[in-house]
Amino acid sequence: MVGNGELAAPPAAATMMMILGESSGEDHEIKAPKKRAETWAQEETRSLIILRGRWTGFSTPQNEGPGLRSVPTMCTDKWRNLLKEFKKSKQQCRAGGGGPPKMSCYREMEELLKERNRCPAEDAKVDSYLQFSDKVLEDAGVPYGSVEGGEGHCGRVIMVKCGNFTRKIGINGSAEAIKDAIKSAFGLRTRRAFWLEDGDAVVHSFDREMPLGTYTLHLDQGLTIKICLYEEAEQLQVSTVEKTLYTDDDLRDLLGRRGWAGLRELGGFRTIDNLDELQHGAVYEGLRLLGG
DNA sequence: ATCCCGGTTAAGTTAC
DNA sequence: GTAACTTAACCGGGAT
Structure with missing residues (x-):
């Protein structure tokens, strides 16, 4: 988490x-060869x-x-x-x-x-x-004591809370830089969306001019769907897997890996290939690519 | 004793 | 194949 x-x-x-001197066999040399x-x-x-x-x-x-x-x-x-x-x-x-x-x-x-x-x-x-x-x-060669932007203090820093943890985030850069800093500070590796809410549950954009204070970090919970998997030859349902998707890219990855053109709700007719049309908790089946 | 920093070594990569 | 280059890892001296 x-x-x-x-x-x-x-x-x-x-x-x-990096584990130096790691080897499959017995190697008890005190000083392992330098390994980058x-x-x-x-x-x-x-x-x-x-x-x-x-x-x-x-x-x-x-x-x-x-x-x-x-x-x-x-x-x-x-x-x-x-x-x-x-x-x-x-x-x-x-x-x-x-x-x-x-x-x-x-x-x-x-x-x-x-x-x-x-x-x-x-x-x-x-x-x-x-x-x-x-x-x-x-x-x-950095001039000592130079002050930019007329802020007159130690740069703009906000507090961001996520669960029990709080991090200071500098907001002197671009929106992208602020997002990167938050992602790095909390170890967000995935593409899932996140946003900041202040004490009044107001969502703020990432902006160097955003009010200073404490914000709560909210993570996109994603869209969880169920997918029926079938045995290839007999078209027998063999299992249902649950998938949580955060972005259209996630959906495209899923379709690409399975060789599917899209998803179809069980009992439905429409082919779905974007996240907006999926329903949370609904059950879908994959539609194979033609000739695939 | 510890920390900081410049210099050095050598593993890994690239260019020829 | 190897020379040149890049850079992670290490070392040692000076400051505190």
Whole structure:
């Protein structure tokens, strides 16, 4: 479920919890050969930048034993390497590199560093293991004490509650960036929709101008239907499965996997191939593709 | 003792 | 096949 209170949605590469020296046979070498984890995908790196140091519960590496790297360690290392890369890119730019920085998440890093520079005290509270100093900012060429947008404080932050867990979410970016931050903070991996409601049950759009305060995160419960499965040759019903769908893509995935053109309500005639026409709790059967 | 940071090593990938 | 490049992982020195 969402928001287990621990590290939310570590990048896939980090999630591997890379086990060094893993082998099928007997191998009791003390020091396993260095084995790299998967390279972080750009999206994962972006998530890390967005999350920065919000995982306060993982301020110290855990679950590290011989041949084991913890997610915090991997994230910390990745963050350090990102800072190094950023500084290098910045220096190259200043040295007259000409073109745009080649670092993939250069803009995100720059914005984050600027934002943090505005709010060192706040960062110190939420950021217990992914730290960086003013020296980094200076070296990186980020003007100290610059304030954008006339907000005059540490950036706009809202509280988002989901179950027993609450996360601080910065809302200085675009609507997409705010959504990404919420997804990362609560580990939302699926495509299911979500929205924020304030104390008066008013649904708010994701907006940097949204009122500050505490919001409750609501997740789309999806549309649950029952599907009758038939034995191919005899057309005998063999089982009924329950499926929860959140988006038309989910429905298309289901149809594609089964080789169906659409769904038909039991006893009905209409072919359905989009989510809006499905009824919660209704029973459907799959319609095979012609020639399939 | 611990943390931070720059530098280095080496696994993995890409280009030729 | 291998040279060049990228980047995760590691190391060690300095600051506190």
